[in-house]
Amino acid sequence: MVVAVICALAGLFIGYSMAKSGIEKAYKRAQKDAESIIKKAEQDAAELKRKTIVEAREEVHRLREEVEAELRRREQEIRLIEERLLKREEMLSKREEMVEKKESSLEQLRVQLEMAKRKIEQREKELDEKFTELAGMTVEEARQIVLEEARSRYEHDLAVMFKQIKERYEEEAEKEAKKIIAAAVQRYAPEYVGEITVSTVSLPNDEMKGRIIGREGRNIRAFEKITGVDLVIDDTPEVVVLSSFNPIRREIARITLEKLVADGRIHPARIEEMYEKAKQEVEKAIKEAGQEAVLKVGVTAIHPELVKLLGKLKYRTSYGQNVLAHSIEVAQLAALMAEELGLDAEKAKRGGLLHDIGKALDHEVEGSHTEIGTEIVRRYGEPEYVVNMIMSHHGEVEPTCPESVLVAAADALSAARPGARRESLENYIKRLVKMEKIAMGFKNVEKAYAIQAGREIRVIVEPDKVDDAEAEKMAYEIAKKIEEEVEYPGVLKVVVIREKRSIAYAK
Structure with a gap:
């Protein structure tokens, strides 16, 4: 039994020794594995750090390139702005020089006029003194005698002139009355005979x-x-x-x-x-016509009712010109001129498109188309500059902004464009005959011809009796007289031709 106990104790000791040896080996292996893992982790961390540094450098390089590109773009924009400012400064300098030259010439002219005035006054004083010495009377007495003699001599001529002026203005008043009545009849829509009815x-x-x-x-x-x-x-x-x-x-x-x-x-x-x-x-x-007009012009935020009224203009005409097409053209012309002058093109387009909006309403609304248009755009919240453009494009009020002047100019351009407006053949022929008759009524005129569909009249004068200065004055006087006595669309050009022709025959 003792032997068995000893054997058991020996087995236990051997097992403990073997287990301890296995544990030590496992501990050493684990320690080696841990060291290899730590070493690998350190290598991975170093690699990751290296990659991160490389990526960071690449990102910094990319950001630097973007910043440099943005700086180059900004510098280019600044150069363009500087060039535009330089051009604007040059234009302003030229305008200042022109203004200074005009002021200088005006000052010279003022001095010359003042000197001429003094000479005339001196001459009048000398003549008055001489007249008083000769007649033995005062200047006032002499003036009264001259006035009485002139009144008795020219009383008949004054009466004839008064009659002519009266007849002329009655004729013009009749024309204006017919024009107003025709416009009112078109708005009211009773029975009437016309080419557009x-x-x-x-x-x-x-x-x-x-x-x-x-x-x-x-x-x-x-x-x-x-x-x-x-x-x-x-x-x-x-x-x-x-x-x-x-x-x-x-x-x-x-x-x-x-x-x-x-x-x-x-x-x-x-x-x-x-x-x-x-x-x-x-x-x-x-509705579609109004929307198309708004889109074509490029105007935004217009009230739907105003869009509908614009569409109604498709069925209105003025001297045969479609009012909607005319409004679109005025908006585009005004915007182009505004861009050329450095003004607000959007304001010009908006006012140009709405300047004739009053023509879309019928006879239920009283007043001229400018008054009606003013009331309607105010009702639908349009800005005051649009109101001024509507009221000023026919000269009823003074323009409050330069864009209003452009709208009025664009309105005149659209109406005066060749072929834009038409009139009856009978009225057209009468107008041409009357223009030629007015030109032939001036002294020393040989011939007068209306050309360019009645938009130009050429007057041929006698070169021996009319010099260059008189020809220029005659052109102005003919233009003024036609402007007073003839009703025509657009602008009329008067050209006075003075040429000398020498003819010889070889036999």
């Missing part, structure tokens, strides 16, 4: 005229009552005429009649149905 509708055959008239004229009466437009049916084959001074109402009636003709069923109920459809189409076209 009728529309024609083609028919497939003359049998359709009877169907349009209807039994005992019930269809034509219903059509005229519903549309408010006169329907004229005459002997012209396959054509009927719609007459009205209201262009929108006339357009609705035209579309209604075309729909009825295409459908073939014509009776009062069908007329009313087609009228409603045509009305919706025209209202849609008005």
Whole structure:
């Protein structure tokens, strides 16, 4: 039994020794693994640090390049601004020089005038003294005698002149009255004869005229009552005429009649149905026309009602010129001039587009189109400069900003552009004859011709009796007289030609 205990103790000792040896080996292996892991971690950390430093350097290099590029761009912009400022300074310097030269010339002219005035006064004083010595009377007594003699001698001439002036102004007043009445009639829309008051509708055959008239004229009466437009049916084959001074109402009636003709069923109920459809189409076209005009010009934040009123201008004309197209052209011209002068092009475009907005309203509103336009743009919150542009483009008030002057100039340019406006052939011929007659009424004029569709008149004078100074004065006087006595669109050019021709014949 003792032997067994000893054997057990020996086995335990051996097992403990072996376990201790295994533990020590495992500890050494773990220590080696830990050292290798630490070493690898240190290597990884060094590698990561190296990569981070490289990336940071690359990022710094990239940021430096971006900053340098931005600096170069800024420097280029600054150079451009400096160049523009230099150009502006040069322009201002030139203008200052021109102003100084004009002031200097004006001062010289003022001095010359003052000297001439003194000479005239001295001469008058000498003549008065001489006259007093000769007549043995005072200057006042002599003046009274001269006035009495002039009154008795020229009383008849003064009466004739008064009659001519009276007749001339009565004629001008009649022209202005006709112009105002024509404008009022177009807005009011009663029956009137004119070139822009009728529309024609083609028919497939003359049998359709009877169907349009209807039994005992019930269809034509219903059509005229519903549309408010006169329907004229005459002997012209396959054509009927719609007459009205209201262009929108006339357009609705035209579309209604075309729909009825295409459908073939014509009776009062069908007329009313087609009228409603045509009305919706025209209202849609008005809205689209206004939106297209706003987009074309590039004006933003306009009230929808103003857009609708702009669309109505599509159906209004002035001397045959479409008012909406005219408004768009005025806006674009004013903006171009504003850009050239360094002014606010957006303000010019807005005012140019809305300057004739008052023409879109009908007879329910009283006043001129400028007064109506002023009221309507104020109602829909437009700025005061737009109000001033509307009121000043016909000279009713003074412009408060330079853009208002540009809108007025653009309005005149658009109207004066060749082919923009038209008039009847009869009035056109009368105008040309009257201009030539006025020019021929001046002394020493040989011939006068109206050319360039009545926008220029050339006057040929006798060269032996008219010198250059008199020719220049004559051109001014003819232009003023035509301006006073003749009504014409746009600008008229007067050219006085003075040339000497020497002719010889060889035999």
